[in-house]
Amino acid sequence: MxxxxxxxxxxxxxxxxxxxxxxxxxxxxxxxxxxxxxxxxxxxxxxxxxxxxxxxxxxxxxxxxxxxxxxxxxxxxxxxxxxxxxxxxxxxxxxxxxxxxxxxxxxxxxxxxxxxxxxxxxxxxxxxxxxxxxxxxxxxxxxxxxxxxxxxxxxxxxxxxxxxxxxxxxxxxxxxxxxxxxxxxxxxxxxxxxxxxxxxxxxxxxxxxxxxxxxxxxxxxxxxxETPYIAIDTPPLSSLSIALCRTPYWDRAADESRRALEQTAELLASAGATVTELVLPGEFAGLEEAHRQICAFEILRNYADELRRFRELVSDDFITQRVVLGEQTTLEMFREAIMLGERCRSWLDRWFAERRVDALLTPSAQGEAPRGIAFTGNVVFNFLWTFLYTPAITLPHFTGPLGLPVGVQLVGRKYTDQHLLNVASSVAGLWS
Amino acid sequence: MxxxxxxxxxxxxxxxxxxxxxxxxxxxxxxxxxxxxxxxxxxxxxxxxxxxxxxxxxxxxxxxxxxxxxxxxxxxxxxxxxxxxxxxxxxxxxxxxxxxxxxxxxxxxxxxxxxxxxxxxxxxxxxxxxxxxxxxxxxxxxxxxxxxxxxxxxxxxxxxxxxxxxxxxxxxxxxxxxxxxxxxxxxxxxxxxxxxxxxxxxxxxxxxxxxxxxxxxxxxxxxxxETPYIAIDTPPLSSLSIALCRTPYWDRAADESRRALEQTAELLASAGATVTELVLPGEFAGLEEAHRQICAFEILRNYADELRRFRELVSDDFITQRVVLGEQTTLEMFREAIMLGERCRSWLDRWFAERRVDALLTPSAQGEAPRGIAFTGNVVFNFLWTFLYTPAITLPHFTGPLGLPVGVQLVGRKYTDQHLLNVASSVAGLWS
Missing domain, CATH: 3.90.1300.10 (Amidase signature (AS) domain)
Structure with a gap:
């Protein structure tokens, strides 16, 4: 049976x-x-x-x-x-x-x-x-x-x-x-x-x-x-302070991602949360190129063995997107990129401390999954938070025009992961 | 022949x-x-x-x-x-x-x-x-x-x-x-x-x-x-600005290390270099414990496989010095340790930028190599510079009471490695 x-x-x-x-x-x-x-x-x-x-x-x-x-x-x-x-x-x-x-x-x-x-x-x-x-x-x-x-x-x-x-x-x-x-x-x-x-x-x-x-x-x-399990402690939505962060790349978000974000912000505000907005300083716009340079510089070197002994087995994508760019990236560019990251991390951490915001609300991706399986999608709404060391959680509660999932991303202050999990649980409650 | x-x-x-x-x-x-x-x-x-x-x-x-x-x-x-x-x-x-x-x-x-x-x-x-x-x-x-x-x-x-x-x-x-x-x-x-x-x-x-x-x-x-070779460009000693840094651990330096450091400082001053002193802020004294906590926390987890499957093949030294301490180190302690490092790095980087000092002069080790081969020596004059991400070079021009080598260490501003190599070449010239 x-x-x-x-x-x-x-x-x-x-x-x-x-x-x-x-x-x-x-x-x-x-x-x-x-x-x-x-x-x-x-x-x-x-x-x-x-x-x-x-x-x-x-x-x-x-x-x-x-x-x-x-x-x-x-x-x-x-x-x-x-x-x-x-x-x-x-x-x-x-x-x-x-x-x-x-x-x-x-x-x-x-x-x-x-x-x-x-x-x-x-x-x-x-x-x-x-x-x-x-x-x-x-x-x-x-x-x-x-x-x-x-x-x-x-x-x-x-x-x-x-x-x-x-x-x-x-x-x-x-x-x-x-x-x-x-x-x-x-x-x-x-x-x-x-x-x-x-x-x-x-x-x-x-x-x-x-x-x-x-x-x-x-x-x-x-x-x-390997730390004690702390069950989620869901704060009331009305206690939350959430800042909408469109990032410098908002013009590259698809309509479904923009709508998901804005609807979430509205739902939060209706539930009594404090919803504000964070406009990142101009310097943050440089993080996209800096992130690409760090990847290219480090990857070229960390795959030195594969590139030396098995280059013919490395994909053209890897060569054109990593190796070629890595060869064009000088040590000085790499160092500048690392230092830009340090400055922006420092700025964002102070901002979180001063504003007492629980989380940023930001797109998880440009939109729905692209058609085809050769291209895995654009990194534009993700690299920032990797680079800034902040915890990030995507919640899956929207769909786009094709009926495919559209997430919204919550980003917390660096090193406050458990708090972000609690906040994410609370926000996820909007749809339960 | x-x-x-x-x-x-x-x-x-x-x-x-x-x-x-x-x-x-x-x-x-x-x-x-x-x-x-x-x-x-x-x-x-x-x-x-x-x-x-x-x-x-x-x-x-x-x-x-x-x-x-x-x-x-x-x-x-x-x-x-x-x-x-x-x-x-x-x-x-x-x-x-x-x-x-x-x-x-x-x-x-x-x-x-x-x-x-x-x-x-x-x-x-x-x-x-x-x-x-x-x-x-x-x-x-x-x-x-x-x-x-x-x-x-x-x-x-x-x-x-x-x-x-x-x-x-x-x-x-x-x-x-x-x-x-x-x-x-x-x-x-x-x-x-x-x-x-x-x-x-x-x-x-x-x-x-x-x-x-x-x-x-x-x-x-x-x-x-994988960067272009830049041959050493030795600056004149008289152009150098060097700061003696005894660190918070000076009382743990053996006489031979103290003498090596002080003699080097005197030689530099005689050669026309500007020799000053850096006394690290009080907060830096906490880096020793913080460094130990980071090692213990991370090592316990990064060797989870060996500790799970082959614990009997891991040395008692590893268990007592890493695993036991790792088990006592909470995530909060680890995070505090990481953040202390970030603050101290930031302080030291600003200090270098403001004072325009070329390098710190500091002990390479407590003194001569200890007798016996079971104990590889104390890390007290090294962990600081690993933790602070700064480049460090040890120069081998002194001997201690047993006739064994005693180094002096030069430490540069984070990410200015080539400059530190140049400075080290110049300082090494004191003895050539």
Missing amino acids: ADKINFERLTAVAARQAIDAGTLTAGRLLEACLERIDAREDDVRAWTFLDRAGARKQAAQLDAGPSRGLLHGIPLGVKDIIDTHDMPSRYGSPIYQHHHPQWDGASVALSRAAGGVVLGKTVTTEFANRHAGPTRNPLDLEHTPGGSSSGSAAAVADFHVPLALGTQTGGSVIRPASYCGVYGYKPSFQLIGNAGVRTNTEALDTVGLMARSVDDLALFKAALT | ADKINFERLTAVAARQAIDAGTLTAGRLLEACLERIDAREDDVRAWTFLDRAGARKQAAQLDAGPSRGLLHGIPLGVKDIIDTHDMPSRYGSPIYQHHHPQWDGASVALSRAAGGVVLGKTVTTEFANRHAGPTRNPLDLEHTPGGSSSGSAAAVADFHVPLALGTQTGGSVIRPASYCGVYGYKPSFQLIGNAGVRTNTEALDTVGLMARSVDDLALFKAALT
């Missing part, structure tokens, strides 16, 4: 409660996820590797023992730019087709230590840059899921797993989460250990999370930082 | 000139280095792996072709915390005894791209932390070479290679260079790509260099940053 309950649709927090209550097992949850994957993966193509046997074995062990931690029995996906000791780690590149690292990346090891069941590796663009993988947007297979954490966003959106790991150097967590209609969280810089992540840049790379609720993000964050 | 010229004693710049002039070949230089290693390695134990055959093959290829770049034909050592695609990478840990990564770290690949001959891997303490390897100080085998870049300092000091790569999270380049009497250079944060370096911390890890002259450091830096 078929199940009446679609366990694969549970959030991680709900699944954990069911497992704790004895109404669900890790094994049963896993099988529900695997059935969903079997039904959908040919279309969605979210995974580069699935370890069914390993996951089943781990689930059985978890079911046989006491609770192992915050993620006990929760299946999750790992972006294939993060190493796993028992699965291939291909980084979206044919150079690493047969690459089996000896270790788990820090975020993988901490997920496992908390009882998480690593089900497999999810598609990344080549080296978490621009050259797309095969993943399609589960809400419309003709559209990109976004990138570079393409498979993680698609897998969570399509109910393959409740949680997945991503990384963001520009917009690689927030944008695909927005395109696929899930919750994405790019933490403050240096919150989650990056050991075992293939390095793009020291200056920007950030491990991030995908889930289907804000509570799940908080749970996952606690496991990944 | 025996050589009259000890080629292994040449600096990299001198060797490059001889190779360019046709009076030396890469093969000949390599054999001189290998002979020196054969004579000394049983005592010094600087290497975990030597690739004689590979190096000979590479040298022969270089000798058969045109100049390949800045390091054409120069043998070098790679600290065994940095990956190499053709040699084991053991990180000073039995966990990785049979570890063969598929790639070259960025610094290794860039050395090779510039024609450098990677001769082998040099001893690191366990995971570039405190648990010492077998290396001895070549100037007195009963003493530590310092750490964690133990083998790189010893190999350069003992004329095994003219250049070696190290890394510094606390004092792992400057201190061993000081103890072994070579030039060590810890660049500004994020100058040299860290891809392929086993991550300790995102906040602090810095790839650094060892050599036997300031000119060699400049040459090596250009190769490792």
Whole structure:
């Protein structure tokens, strides 16, 4: 007899409660996820590797023992730019087709230590840059899921797993989460250990999370930082101070993103929140070029080995968008770009401290996911917050003209991630 | 007939000139280095792996072709915390005894791209932390070479290679260079790509260099940053503005370090340099504890895999000095520590800009290398400059009561590395 309950649709927090209550097992949850994957993966193509046997074995062990931690029995996906000791780690590149690292990346090891069941590796663009993988947007297979954490966003959106790991150097967590209609969280810089992540840049790379609720993000964050789990404490909407931030790039936002933002601001104001506006100082407009220069300068050097020994296996996209620009970027330009980031971070941090604003409200992406899967979308509404080290969360409650998801992004003060999660929970309540 | 010229004693710049002039070949230089290693390695134990055959093959290829770049034909050592695609990478840990990564770290690949001959891997303490390897100080085998870049300092000091790569999270380049009497250079944060370096911390890890002259450091830096080589431009001593910085930890400096510093200051003043003093604000005293907290917090998490799967193979030193402290360090403490660093960096950068000081003069280490090889020395005069992102160079021109080397350290304004190299060359001229 078929199940009446679609366990694969549970959030991680709900699944954990069911497992704790004895109404669900890790094994049963896993099988529900695997059935969903079997039904959908040919279309969605979210995974580069699935370890069914390993996951089943781990689930059985978890079911046989006491609770192992915050993620006990929760299946999750790992972006294939993060190493796993028992699965291939291909980084979206044919150079690493047969690459089996000896270790788990820090975020993988901490997920496992908390009882998480690593089900497999999810598609990344080549080296978490621009050259797309095969993943399609589960809400419309003709559209990109976004990138570079393409498979993680698609897998969570399509109910393959409740949680997945991503990384963001520009917009690689927030944008695909927005395109696929899930919750994405790019933490403050240096919150989650990056050991075992293939390095793009020291200056920007950030491990991030995908889930289907804000509570799940908080749970996952606690496991990944090996810190006590603090359940979401939702502040009343009327207590919030939110600043609309159109950014210097507002003219590049599609109508659906502008409307989503403005409607959210109206809803917040109606609910009694204080809604103001932040116009970033003129200097911030330079961050787009500065971000591109830092990526190009660092990536050219951090891939020196691949470019020296396997250049013919590197994509044209990588060469034209990273290597060529990297060769044109001098050390002085790189340093100026780093220092511009430092000044803008300092300005924004003082602004948050003085204005006592809880979060900025800003677009998650230009608009809906573009048609086609070769182009994973523009980074224009994401790189700022990576560069500024601020925590960012995308909430998935709007749709665009094609019926595809449109997120709105909340950005908090640097290093106040838990507060931003609380605020995000409160704002998400507008639509519940 | 025996050589009259000890080629292994040449600096990299001198060797490059001889190779360019046709009076030396890469093969000949390599054999001189290998002979020196054969004579000394049983005592010094600087290497975990030597690739004689590979190096000979590479040298022969270089000798058969045109100049390949800045390091054409120069043998070098790679600290065994940095990956190499053709040699084991053991990180000073039995966990990785049979570890063969598929790639070259960025610094290794860039050395090779510039024609450098990677001769082998040099001893690191366990995971570039405190648990010492077998290396001895070549100037007195009963003493530590310092750490964690133990083998790189010893190999350069003992004329095994003219250049070696190290890394510094606390004092792992400057201190061993000081103890072994070579030039060590810890660049500004994020100058040299860290891809392929086993991550300790995102906040602090810095790839650094060892050599036997300031000119060699400049040459090596250009190769490792893939930027044009700018030969040292030595400013006149009389034009320099140098500030003596005793740091909040002066009472922990041994007499020999104090004397080295004060004598250098006197020599500089006699030569017409402006010598002032910087007393760091009180807040800086907190950086010692903050540095320790950042290391402990990040290392606990970045080694989550090793601690989960191979805890019995991790040293007691690592457990007591990193893991236990890491477990006691909350996220709030970590964030406070990061923010203290940001404030102090900002203060020091403004100070440099306002005072137009060329460099700080400060101890390289407490004093001579301690006796015994189990303890690699105290980090107290090093962590500040790692944490503050400033470039630092140790110059080896003093000896202590036991006749062992005592360095003096020059520290420059963040991101002005080439200027600091120029200043270091000028100061080194005091003793030439």
